[in-house]
Amino acid sequence: MIELNLKKLLNIENKDQTLDIDIKIKTREFITLFGKSGAGKTTILKMIAGLVQPDEGFIKVNGQLWFDKEKNINLPPQKRKVGFVFQDYALFPNMTVEQNIKFGMEKEDKNFLKELLEITELYDIKDRKPVTLSGGQRQRVALARAVARKPDILLLDEPLSALDFEIRQKLQEKLKEIHNRFDLTTVLVSHDFSEIFKLSNRVFVLENGKITRSGKPEDVFVQERLSGKVKFSGEILGIKKDDVVCIVSVLIGGNIIKVIATQEEAKSLSVGDKVVIASKAFNPFILKID
């Protein structure tokens, strides 16, 4: 269990704003912090990692206090078992892939290193330097290095946002696999709706420094209660007018589905919009795959 009770006065775009949150994260949970830029999401991660000090409150991780203003406890970053992955990879350019990952380890563990190289599909390029790698490969190195520390909390600050769509999709799967395999507790900062739905058990919506909504992604983002039993959330990829209707392509969990809408409906939709696709339980066919 991770308990975060944090208060800090922030100055965002010359406006004072108090970040004030109180959340509990269960062990092995995957949670997402969602909100506009400047809402304080990254600051929360930095406070957990010990890079920014809260004005008030405490951080308690599996019973151990990492920070407590009243008791004057403040563990330095290196004493906090945290894995941190940023949008930019921050790898050591003079080290190989393997050396970068090994650097994250508290003590050398050959089997674990091999397991990490294999799960992140870096084994074949373990002797290469970061400069020779693609963005997706570099981010896998950064992820493996963060996990190599066997962190109590894995902090991911928009780790996939700089990558292109297909790589992002693939790495989302990897993240999920790694989170499950190593029994991690993960805090993700993300704007990507499909990523949040795919990965997180719970999402916290941060507005003006406060958590305004929290819960399962489908409960938080799907506000209208509809009797439809077949319901998916996704993102609009394209809208094509055809005849008297429009064909709307929606990305749902890595698949693209096409939905007919009237032109009136399509007027209120645009590419990139987050939407819910709903249908009655009576409509879909079930075809067995064998």
Added chain:
Amino acid sequence: MNKLKGYIKNINSSQNLSIVEIDLNGIDICSIVVETPETASYLKTGNQVFVLFKETEVSIGKNVQGLISLRNQIPCKVTKIEKGKILSKIDLECKEHRIVSIITTSSVERLNLSIGDEVTAFIKSNEVSLMEI
């Protein structure tokens, strides 16, 4: 999507399914949902709900005789026809409600539909969704 507001008039449930009758100010429409008053709190007689159904699920009949299993048969007047190559969009009026139907253009021609025609809109109960207000 057609979206009409009405009141729940009657609910008849089995273990998992309910047939819900909604009064849209004089027009009754019926929906079958995989919910019961126990699983969905908004399913209560007298509650206001939205009734939703897709335009493409609205069939149109003209001078219909005989028995049809479909429960929702709404007398309407055609107010607008927009013909495309394959599909056509028909605007229907029933009391104060507007219902849109999308059917094939060949059916529009087969029925010889024109503005002002008195027709019946057919919607299967299992195509009608309810939304809590």
